[in-house]
Structures are given as C-alpha cells and as structure tokens.
Amino acid sequence: MATHSRALDLRHGRVDLGHGAGGRSMAQLIEQLFLRHFDNPWLRAQNDGACLSLPPDAGRIVMATDCHVVSPLFFPGGDIGSLAVHGTVNDVAVAGGRPLWLSAAFILEEGFPLADLERIVVSMAEAARAAGVAIVTGDTKVVERGKCDGVFINTTGVGVAVPGVTLDPANIRPGDAIIVSGTLGDHGMAIMSQRESLSFESELRSDSAALNGLVDAILAAVPGVRALRDPTRGGLAAVLNEFAQAAGCGIHVRESAIPVRPEVTASCELLGLDPLYVANEGKLVAACAPEDAPRVLDAMHAHPLGRDASLIGYAQIDERCFVQMETAFGGRRMVDWLTGEQLPRIC
C-alpha cells in the first residue's frame, strides 16, 4: 500500500486511538509492524480472513484459543509475545493436532510504547518461526488509557489432527502411567519473582516453549498414548484432577518422583506456594498404558524439552476420583483442585 508511506515512529511513538480506528493509522501499524515481522502470503493478502489449503489427507482439524494477560509483559525466559505463541501451539499439540496456523489479535492501551509493541511482535514472530507455524490473520483494537493493561493478546491455533491418534483423558484406565516431561513451577515462579522483586530472581526462568516437536516425538513412539495435557494455570494438580474426573478413576503420585528445581522449591516456600499448583508453559503431562511407559519416557528423554521427564505415578481404581500423593516423608495427602486464586495473570 504505497499511500501509507509515512513511517511509524517505532522508537519514541505511542499507540493512539487512531491505530484501532480502521483508517490510515491502522493500515500503517499493520503494514510497518505486523506485516513486516509476521510476513507470509496469507497476511500479505490483507483480506478479512485467511484462506488456507489443507494437506490432502486432512480429515480432522484441531482448534484452540487463549487470551494472554500476563503481568509483567516481559519476564526472564520470555514475554507476552512468545508466551502467546507457545500457549496456543501447545494447546493444539496436546489435543492431537499438528499446529500450522495462528491468528493473533491485540488489545492495546492508548499510550503503550510502540517500541515495546515491536519487541513483543518480534518475539512472536521468532516463536512462530521456531514452532513452524504461520500467523495468518489478525486484528488490532485500541482502548482508552486505563481500560486495559498495556497489551492483551489472543492467539487461536488451527492444526491438522495426527491420523490414527485419539487423545482423550476419558480413555485413561486404572494402572496407566502418569509421566511429566520435566521440572514443574518454573514459569509461575519466574513471573512471581519479577512481581515481588525477589532477590533470587536471576535464577528463575520461565520454561515457556513450543511443545509440538516433543508431542510429535511421543506420538511417533507411542501412537496409543491415552492423553496429553500442558499443566498451565492450576498446575499439575489441575491436570491430575481433570484426568481423574474424566476417566472416573483415582490417581496416585509420589512427591519424590516429581521434578522441581531447588530454586523453585525455595521461592515457593518463601511465598507460601505449592509447586503442584504453579503454572508451567513448556511442560506436558502424559498418561499411557503401563507397558508403553518406557517408550514414552525414552522419547521424552531424547528430546531437549523432555530431558528431565519422570514417571510420577499411576491411575488407580477409585470411584471418588481422588488424586493422592505419597509425600517425601512417607505420608499421604490429597491433591485437590486449587480453590480460589493462587497466581493471577500468570499467562
């Protein structure tokens, strides 16, 4: 669009209401920021929707959505941009889809620095490229100062379902193994350390990462995996309770088998938090038949994002659907759903 030639001041400029009004300013923002960094043929067509050719054998697609409202916007190991890509890529992947396309919709606060927005957009573009997905369509809205908090981002992902794979927690049976792909609590505690300006913050990094490669590796090794889920808000505790509820069985895990970094344990203790409830953005929980567990573990261990994978327990007959944990001291405790909020705006 040659007529939108006036350059955005990406160094000192700020978002104003005109950037969301459908006129020349919005066209400039789209062209000079989003289109420049997300560049691909679908976005370049600048239609209201993207037209996407399916692979010839596509019988089913998988669709997932997430709004991202994380605070602060930038944190060790990522920012709202990379998080928005990873979160939705992971939701598509653990539902059995190979993520291909993302939409990205922004709600911007009037006055937000364009330099920060560009930093976020660059981070999204890099995360999308690394995950092998294209950001094919988008939207930008601007609200008045004080009506949002800097920037909120929705990403919605579409992928093609992996043929022959059905991931559903309802398929979990007593005796099935429960495996986590790595250490728990890293993302949530990285965010909390930023918010609380904790002295040990430099040791804590978000685990935010795209899991579609790891999921591919697991499904290639064991197509009959019963269920995968990424333990984000509500943490491992929420996933285990969802699995138990969906399957109508209990779950028993051993605390000593659950990998948690010492610095995460320390910061959780300081803040009175339980790592089982803390959000992760680069981990998954798998349930599989006990005889498949070694191959699932091997596939995880062979992948950079699954090196610390651990078999943490088993599903068991229990019509009350309780999740129970054998503690490190040999006791036993219930792992209930999180009640109330633990960590608001963690993702």
Next chain:
Amino acid sequence: MATHSRALDLRHGRVDLGHGAGGRSMAQLIEQLFLRHFDNPWLRAQNDGACLSLPPDAGRIVMATDCHVVSPLFFPGGDIGSLAVHGTVNDVAVAGGRPLWLSAAFILEEGFPLADLERIVVSMAEAARAAGVAIVTGDTKVVERGKCDGVFINTTGVGVAVPGVTLDPANIRPGDAIIVSGTLGDHGMAIMSQRESLSFESELRSDSAALNGLVDAILAAVPGVRALRDPTRGGLAAVLNEFAQAAGCGIHVRESAIPVRPEVTASCELLGLDPLYVANEGKLVAACAPEDAPRVLDAMHAHPLGRDASLIGYAQIDERCFVQMETAFGGRRMVDWLTGEQLPRIC
C-alpha cells in the same frame, strides 16, 4: 464434573480472580455458564482444543479473528456477545468461507456482575445458533479491577472455503460494479447515541447481523463475484480505498445512490460525523463484473438482509487509486481514508 456442584450465584455474584485461576471456581464458571449455554459435543469434551471433522470435499479453510471491546456492552440491536459472533462469522463469510466453528475467549474484569456475563453468553449462544455455527473451544482470563473494561471477547472463526470461489479485491477491474447490501452507519450511530445519550437514540438500532446466509445467496447467484467485504471500522470509505489500492484502479460512487437512514443522517450531522466513515456490522460491499450486477442485486434484494441493496458506483482506470464521489448536489469530492480516530471502541 460432579465435584463442581456448588452453584454459581448468577443473580448477585461477581467475577473474582479465582474464576480465571485454573481451579475449582474456573471449572464451575465453565460448566455452569459457558458449557450450559454453548452446549455441543466439542465443548463438552473439555479438552484444551477441539477436534473437528472436515466435510469430505474440504480443500481449503478460511480463518478470521476479532477482539471485541465495544462500549457500552449493551446497545439497541445487540450487545458485545451477539456482535462478537456476527463480526467473526462475517469476516469468514466475506473471505469466501462457510463459517462452521468459533472459538470464544473472554477477558473479564474482577467485579463484573455474573448476571451481565450470563446475558452476554446467552446472546452469543443465540447468535451462534441463528448463524449455524458452534462455539467449540474457549478460554477465560480474569484481570484485576481497573485493568480492563468489564469484558472483552475474542472470537476466531473457521469455515470451509466455498469450492470454485475466489474472492480477492486484487481481481477488481475498471468497469466493475460496486454494490452495498443496505443502509450505512446504523451500527456506529446506535453506539454513539448510547454514549452521548442523544434524545433520538430510540430510533437508532445497530444492524448487527450474521451475513453468511446473504453471502451464500450471492455466491449461488454469481460465483464469479470479485470481492466482498464488510464495512466495519472505517466504514464504506475504508473498504472502497482498500478495493482501489488492491486493484490498482480508482472508484467512482454517487452519493445519491448510497442508502442512509434519515435518522442516521440527522445524528451524523448533529455529531459532525460522516456516514461513509461510520461502522456497520450487518452490511457488505460487493464488487462484480458489470454484467453480473443485476443478478447480484436480485440475490441481495431477495434476502431479508439485502432489501435496501444499491449499486453505488464503478471502478475506473486511475493509477492514483483515488476514490471519488459525485455529491448529491452534483459536485465531486475525494473519499480518503479516515485519518485519526473517529469512533473508538465501536466494535
């Protein structure tokens, strides 16, 4: 989920941070509000993503996204819920897709009344049913009081591309007819009248509507339509300029042929607005070969949402890509892009 049996207080309750935390409160909100009203098999599966079977002949899909931040949330002729469904259904439809599935992601402000949220959810559910689409996956985030404005909603739509149809403004040629499906400015002026508490507000109603049925009718009559677009933010002026830019030609329209309700004209005059720049949510602009224009018009006139359709002008050779209008008084003026913001948070 039998364990989430405590009932939400949908009459007097309010959103709290726990409703977005991934624990029991969030599960209750999903079950008792979203699942209850949007009920369908995909949502009921409660996976992180929905797995959707494609029609056997699906070769391409269309994907579109919109964040909705309209203020006020309720207005004559609709609310943020129905608008969020219509807006995305229309974006998919004008890009040549038959919309089938929507995601719905909510950003809620702490303290927002659950009764208002239910009213919005019911309205979304009704709009989706009427448009023939299912809300198959979703997300809920809650931010602290003062960090958003009641509720923001992202909807992302996926549809199957209509075979044999390619809608692209780049295909528009000099001589092509430009047709609007009805009166302009109704949505924007309904919102403005609410905001400004204008005395004539009772006469102004949003035109918010799902256009996929009208698009079906147009494409059945004339599969070779060059381009369709819904004139939302930026109004008719933005669409005409986008068409001209994409096609590399000029556009000439006659003011007297552009349908505008007298009450919209009156309120625009009062507020110093130009109906050409005011948002619509139930109208589309079509470009077609001149010999196809009568059939496009007939198809529109035969549909309840196209009764006031009108041929407003033609594309013409003009390498400057100007959009020009012959005024009602016989003069001629440029119709440029909107510069700056005219109506913030109109959708």
